[in-house]
Amino acid sequence: MAFVPLPLERVTPPLSATTFNAVARARAALASLDSSAKRLPNPALLRRSSLSREAQSTSALEGTYAPLQEVLAADEDEDQSDEELREVLNYLRAAEHAFAWVGEGRPLTLGLLIELQARLVRGTTAETVSSGRVRDIQVVIGARRGARVQDARFIPRPPGPELEAQVRDWLDWVGADHGNEIDPVVAAAMGHYQFETLHPFNDGNGRIGRLFIVLQLLHEGVLTEPTLTVSPWFEARRADYFDRLLGVSSAGNWNDWVRFFADGLTASAVETAAQLEDLLSVQADLKDRVKAAGLRADTAMSLVDFALARPIFTVRQVERRLGVTYARANGLVAQLVEAGVLAPHDEARYNRTFSAPDVLAVLLR
Known part of the structure; x- marks a missing residue:
């Protein structure tokens, strides 16, 4: 028609x-x-x-x-x-x-x-x-x-x-x-x-x-x-x-x-509202884990916020986003992996890529 x-x-x-x-x-x-x-x-x-x-x-x-x-x-x-x-x-x-x-x-x-x-x-x-x-x-x-x-x-x-x-x-x-x-x-x-x-x-x-x-x-x-x-x-x-x-x-x-x-x-x-509430809950929980691990609050908390917006990322992206050296970004990511906030992400497909599994669980459900 x-x-x-x-x-x-x-x-x-x-x-x-x-x-x-x-x-x-x-x-x-x-x-x-x-x-x-x-x-x-x-x-x-x-x-x-x-x-x-x-x-x-x-x-x-x-x-x-x-x-x-x-x-x-x-x-x-x-x-x-x-x-x-x-x-x-x-x-x-x-x-x-x-x-x-x-x-x-x-x-x-x-x-x-x-x-x-x-x-x-x-x-x-x-x-x-x-x-x-x-x-x-x-x-x-x-x-x-x-x-x-x-x-x-x-x-x-x-x-x-x-x-x-x-x-x-x-x-x-x-x-x-x-x-x-x-x-x-x-x-x-x-x-x-x-x-x-x-x-x-x-x-x-x-x-x-x-x-x-x-x-x-x-x-x-x-x-x-x-x-x-x-x-x-x-x-x-x-x-x-x-x-x-x-x-x-x-x-x-x-x-x-x-x-x-x-x-x-x-x-x-x-x-969308339910997803926002769940992401906020995840953010609070991840920051509690950072505090419990005794990590420096400023950059570690900034990395949690970054992972909330970009739950799959590379160390280079952390370096650019947080304005720190590559060595500092790499070390910070390693600390948050140890604290259970981040995890390596499918390294067979992605080069030095990490993720925030709890954030992904909300977005991919």
Whole structure:
């Protein structure tokens, strides 16, 4: 089917009582998550771990799979020979750039949008001369290789000035203050649907669209910290996710889509909050072990914090992060291994790599 643009400023989704209840549950879960994040002494410390999980899941939804352990072990500052891992790390960089942008109070602009897409595909086979700009070719969704365009499951708007104008309209809408007219959860559901149906880029639309769910909630003040991970829930329900999106285009079924979306935010917020609490508990326990071992508090505690954000790491990374000599970093890691805080990590595959097993147990469950 072909895409028919929806003027979001004139859309009022007909929501049932069941859907309104789902939206209310989502708002409550998001508020609880944000309350937990605000209590963290250093919210950014736990952001990388949750963002790594989001990066891995959102990429898997698009058919790019890299095991979470490999994502956690990868160094963003180094070139990656594995293209799938490179794509996942590109998402990490793009998301951090987007969070910093919104954190500075800057508006959601076309410049930000195309920069995110360019960062996402950089150095991969998806990078083309059209990267970093609104697409100039027709794309289709759900078509077999070599099949006719008209046989595709979904056909977004053709390229051209009208597509770029609609992308700008979408950005204006998601960046607007809807006041009491539209609940932020409903607005995020509407915004996500519209972006995915516009499909403004040759590649990366799904990942950028799911990233914008969090950006929109940050922009509207529903979240103050970008700790929410949404893609694991949607990845586990891939067929339903695409079916609900298509249901809006084919039958105007906003009700089922908004309810599905709200249920996803609720489950994701509850799971993310539980993971944050568990990581904080692990952090406290590891620091107690450091104290019991009689180690110097300053650098040893800093290494615990580092391992919380990057639970698989090399001594060189510790050297750079803590600003100590390699010999000091190596000795400090050895002391924390002896104290039962760290452990050697699969040395057959990784060169002088260590991990925080208790942190990994939370992230990989």
